[in-house]
Amino acid sequence: MTNELHWHAYAYTSPQGVVPGDDEAPFDADDWLRRPARAITATFEKPEAAAVWMHQQLAANPPWSEGEHGYAHATLFTRQYLHIDQDQTPWAYYLDRHDRIVMRLLAPCPRPRPPSRPAELYPWEKPPPPCPLGAPTP
Numbered sequence: 001m002t003n004e005l006h007w008h009a010y011a012y013t014s015p016q017g018v019v020p021g022d023d024e025a026p027f028d029a030d031d032w033l034r035r036p037a038r039a040i041t042a043t044f045e046k047p048e049a050a051a052v053w054m055h056q057q058l059a060a061n062p063p064w065s066e067g068e069h070g071y072a073h074a075t076l077f078t079r080q081y082l083h084i085d086q087d088q089t090p091w092a093y094y095l096d097r098h099d100r101i102v103m104r105l106l107a108p109c110p111r112p113r114p115p116s117r118p119a120e121l122y123p124w125e126k127p128p129p130p131c132p133l134g135a136p137t138p
Helices: 029-033 047-060 069-083
Strands: 006-013 042-044 091-095 101-109
Touching: 006 029, 006 047, 029 101, 042 047, 047 069, 047 091, 047 101, 069 091, 069 101
Parallel strands: none
Antiparallel strands: 006 042, 006 101, 091 101
């Protein structure tokens, strides 16, 4: 693993009828990156491969309704976040046809700081976590 931008894929599916807490399925990619490396489902160095993984995950876990916000978000914004807005985390969070919460995300690593949020303006924020696979940060 190099210090080049790559994406760690994380997957969580709740038991039927259970809404997960933040400790099980957090919305912040940094929280996922702080987990042990064994929590990583896959790692991608190319945005195209990461987009294919997300598409396969969505196809394997169809939503209760195609209008599910988290499902629609993933179908609309994954490619943009992987190719253009690389400080953003492609994610999906929705109810599937089996009454389970499905959460999938592709955490960019090393975590770039959004250009609109320079460190000097937000000194209280934690620094981005290191790569869970030990890749050096730039």
